[in-house]
Amino acid sequence: SQQGEEDPQALSIQEGENATMNCSYKTSINNLQWYRQNSGRGLVHLILIRSNEREKHSGRLRVTLDTSKKSSSLLITASRAADTASYFCATTAYNNNDMRFGAGTRLTVKP
Amino acid sequence: GAVVSQHPSRVICKSGTSVKIECRSLDFQATTMFWYRQFPKKSLMLMATSNEGSKATYEQGVEKDKFLINHASLTLSTLTVTSAHPEDSSFYICSARAAERPGGQQYFGPGTRLTVT
Numbered sequence: 036s037q038q039g040e041e042d043p044q045a046l047s048i049q050e051g052e053n054a055t056m057n058c059s060y061k062t063s064i065n066n067l068q069w070y071r072q073n074s075g076r077g078l079v080h081l082i083l084i085r086s087n088e089r090e091k092h093s094g095r096l097r098v099t100l101d102t103s104k105k106s107s108s109l110l111i112t113a114s115r116a117a118d119t120a121s122y123f124c125a126t127t128a129y130n131n132n133d134m135r136f137g138a139g140t141r142l143t144v145k146p
Numbered sequence: 147g148a149v150v151s152q153h154p155s156r157v158i159c160k161s162g163t164s165v166k167i168e169c170r171s172l173d174f175q176a177t178t179m180f181w182y183r184q185f186p187k188k189s190l191m192l193m194a195t196s197n198e199g200s201k202a203t204y205e206q207g208v209e210k211d212k213f214l215i216n217h218a219s220l221t222l223s224t225l226t227v228t229s230a231h232p233e234d235s236s237f238y239i240c241s242a243r244a245a246e247r248p249g250g251q252q253y254f255g256p257g258t259r260l261t262v263t
Contacts, residue, residue: 068251077239077256078190123189133180134241134252136190 041124041137049145054111056140058124059104065129067100069109072121072139081109081122116146148174150242152255159230167225167258169240175220176242180252181213184237196223230262253258 041058048054050125058067061126084100085105091098097110111118124137149172159165159232177198182190194210194216196202204210212234214226223242227234237259241252 070254075237075259078254080251080254083251121187125190133192135192136182138189138227141187 041122041140043140044138044143045143047143047145048114050114050116052114052144053143054118054144056109056122056142057106057108058108058137060124060126060135060137061105062126062128064102064105064126066127067098067107068125068127068134069096069098069107070123070125070136072123073119074121078123095134111142114142114144116144118142118144148172148242148253150176150240150253150255152238152240152258154258155256155259156259159260161206161262162229163232164228165230165260166258167222167227167238167240169225169242169255171221171242171244173254174242174244174251175251176223176244177220178243179217179223180241180243181215181223182226184257186237187214188207190239190249193225229262230260231247232262233258 037084061066066085068083070078072078083095084098095112100107121141123139125134127134149171153168179196181193184190193208194202194204196215198220200219202215218221237257239257241253241254
């Protein structure tokens with residue numbers, strides 16, 4: 036079963052704007068990861084944040100984690116048309132070794 | 147970075163036939179491999195977890211007799227869809243975790259698109 040819920044399900048913005056996607060989960064986690072998937076393609080790992088971390092940056096990406104609220108956000112700054120893709124969060128629990136994916140956010144960046 | 151391959155990338159088969167999908171970790175040993183299924187515009191659903199040399203653990207609702215998983219070596223896991231039906235058409239993605247990194251990052255294959263006619 037899926038672990039996380041993401042919102043919004045779909046997001047459409049203009050190039051240059053920032054895009055924020057949120058992910059909520061239900062159980063305690065060891066880490067949370069964000070992935071990107073272009074239509075019909077494989078997953079691209081973006082960033083991993085551990086349960087004892089609150090924020091991580093990677094280039095134009097900023098991820099936050101609030102374990103008290105069981106939620107995470109992914110911010111893409113200065114978006115580009117090439118950022119158009121689906122973005123998924125995935126959690127790994129302490130007592131499990133497998134990864135559970137959220138429903139995903141379909142981001143469209145208009146040039 | 148670690149590389150995971152899948153073969154074939156696309157396969158079309160007739161209803162009632164069986165299809166085998168291979169997942170290989172190319173530059174690391176994977177004690178654990180995972181198989182996911184993804185319907186169009188949907189998220190990835192974990193089907194099963196396979197550990198090298200032992201039986202796969204299937205998620206609730208996944209028919210183990212229909213989706214046969216074999217993890218015979220530290221670099222290869224196979225998923226066989228037996229007696230395929232059109233509703234089995236989907237995108238199947240595998241991932242592999244390095245032997246020395248339990249609970250660590252998984253590396254995903256590029257996926258296999260199965261179409262059953």
